[in-house]
Amino acid sequence: MRHTFRETWSGLKRNMSMTIAVIVTMTVSLTLFGLSVMTFQEVDRVKGRWYDKIEISVFLCTADSAGTSKSGNCEPGQDTSDVQRENIRTRLEQNPDVQEVFYESKQDAYDDYRRTYADSPLLDSLTVDQMQDSYRVKLKDPENYQGVVAEASSLPGVQNVLDLHQVLDPIFSVLNGLKWGTMGMAALLLVAAMLQIGNTIRMSAFTRRREIGIMRLVGASNVYIMLPFLLEALFAGVVSTILSALALFGSYEFLIERNAKVSIKALPWISWSDAWLAVGLVAIVAVVLSIVPTLITTRRYLRV
Amino acid sequence: MITFEDVSKIYAGQTKPALRHINLQIERGEFVFLVGTSGSGKSTFLRLILREYRPTSGRIFVLGKDLGRLHQWKVPALRRQIGTVFQDFRLLPGKTVYENVSFALQVLGRPTSEIRQVVPETIDLVGLSGKEGRQPEELSGGEQQRVAIARAIVNRPKLLIADEPTGNLDPQTSIGIMKLLDRINKRDTTIIMATHDQTIVDQMRRRVIELDQGNLVRDQAKGVYGTA
Structure with a gap:
């Protein structure tokens, strides 16, 4: 065992500059990977908060909604008839993606508006008849909305179908881009780190090829021969994990705890447990990252 | 100790065999000279015993182990029982x-x-x-x-393999090395020594195995270097 540690240490010393290069690359890529994990968590959290509340609003016709640019399936000068209302409700309730359908009358909408915008000067000029009857549709899976929207839009007596996805989707596509972008960059850097570790270990094995040759000759076990290299790579992995964990906890503390959570309270933010999870994943990736290329590169020297 | 049963070895990418249908047996405690020109198959013979290569056909037993059935991870255990010496000391x-x-x-x-x-x-x-x-x-x-x-x-080790151990040494020094190997042999260590050194072989008068272009052409107890 003493021999193993001595060999590991002398390998690290001999390859000092390479070891530092590996640690830098690994730290950067692991940190980026951890940040991307946290971005994933944050986007999912925001999505969960907003998407769960999304309902589809199916607005029904009023006498004066026809003839405008948004006349939908309305007949000119007609409210949606009772038969149409019944039909719309039945069709919506039968849709497998729908969980629940509420009816909101003009009066309900009016009351709701008054409550929400109690101080608005517009209130005085607003009458109940200017509001619209609507069905509020709650979905089983908020992600699965296209089918319901399409069906509702085609029904007679429906003036307009509004769903918040139209508003939120562009925001989420930006967030998704961010999330996959960081993950993609992290993945590229991780590959680079992996190749670099492979090369470092290969050099390390090359400088020790005489010793390895004699070890094989006298019958040292493969594990014994490989151990110094594994430990060398693991050393780089552990140091990088520690540095990257510091960077991740640091960015969490300063960006999220001290800034985002204070200034943007409307959004849900990730917590310390999410930061720990990200660091945990970073540690796992670091171990895999150091072991796999080492096993692959040293196999060549151990072939008997 | 060592048994070759109809062993042939053809290296990948070559058509000419390095060893052809070798059959022989080496007993415990023997001192065997392996002679032959360069390229006759001496090194291949030694490397097959060390299980550095597998034969193309035939079976090899070393120290009671069938090398063809020896698992990759058991090769180190085999090598612990075999000592190896080379021309370039290493x-x-x-x-x-x-x-x-x-x-x-x-x-x-x-x-x-x-x-x-x-x-x-x-x-x-x-x-x-x-x-x-x-x-x-x-x-x-x-x-x-x-x-x-x-x-x-x-x-x-029970077996010592020496590949031209005197190849880089002057005759006087070589004699000293041979005396040492002889002493080791008397301690119940089987020795197989590949050599070009005619004087040594002729002086020692031990079993001589001669290879020529992969063929076993001579196996002679108390033999000499050249065909007498």
Whole structure:
């Protein structure tokens, strides 16, 4: 065992500059990977908060909604008839993606508006008849909305179908881009780190090829021969994990705890447990990252 | 100890066999010279015993093990029972004589107490007492080969394979090495030695196996180098 540690240490010393290069690359890529994990968590959290509340609003016709640019399936000068209302409700309730359908009358909408915008000067000029009857549709899976929207839009007596996805989707596509972008960059850097570790270990094995040759000759076990290299790579992995964990906890503390959570309270933010999870994943990736290329590169020297 | 049953070896990408249908048996305690021109198959023969290569056909038994059925991870265990010496010594520069010899036991994970006892004994046996602290570069060729032999036998192998151990040495020094190998052989270690050294073979009068273009052309007890 003493021999193993001595060999590991002398390998690290001999390859000092390479070891530092590996640690830098690994730290950067692991940190980026951890940040991307946290971005994933944050986007999912925001999505969960907003998407769960999304309902589809199916607005029904009023006498004066026809003839405008948004006349939908309305007949000119007609409210949606009772038969149409019944039909719309039945069709919506039968849709497998729908969980629940509420009816909101003009009066309900009016009351709701008054409550929400109690101080608005517009209130005085607003009458109940200017509001619209609507069905509020709650979905089983908020992600699965296209089918319901399409069906509702085609029904007679429906003036307009509004769903918040139209508003939120562009925001989420930006967030998704961010999330996959960081993950993609992290993945590229991780590959680079992996190749670099492979090369470092290969050099390390090359400088020790005489010793390895004699070890094989006298019958040292493969594990014994490989151990110094594994430990060398693991050393780089552990140091990088520690540095990257510091960077991740640091960015969490300063960006999220001290800034985002204070200034943007409307959004849900990730917590310390999410930061720990990200660091945990970073540690796992670091171990895999150091072991796999080492096993692959040293196999060549151990072939008997 | 060693049995070759109809062993042939053709290297990948070549059509001409390096060894053709070799059948032979080497008993425990024998001292065998392996002779033949360069390219006759001597090295291939030795490497097959060490299980560095597998034969293309035929079966090889070494120390009771069927090498064809020996699992990859059991090869190190086989090699622990075989000592190996080469023409070019293969010592580790930067390590002393003592360290070079003890290295072979260290990497097998042997306890320090055992190493402290066995290594000086072995260095004494090969006649290098007092030179434990020297670096290989400070030694003569013959002395370097003695270090290599010490390393090969420090683990008390049952079989010693020597590939041209006197190839780089002058005749006088070679005789010393041969005396040492003879002593090791008398300690119940089977020795197979590939050589070009006619004088040595003719003087020692041991079993001679001659290979020519992969064929076993002579297997003679108490033989000489050339066909008499």
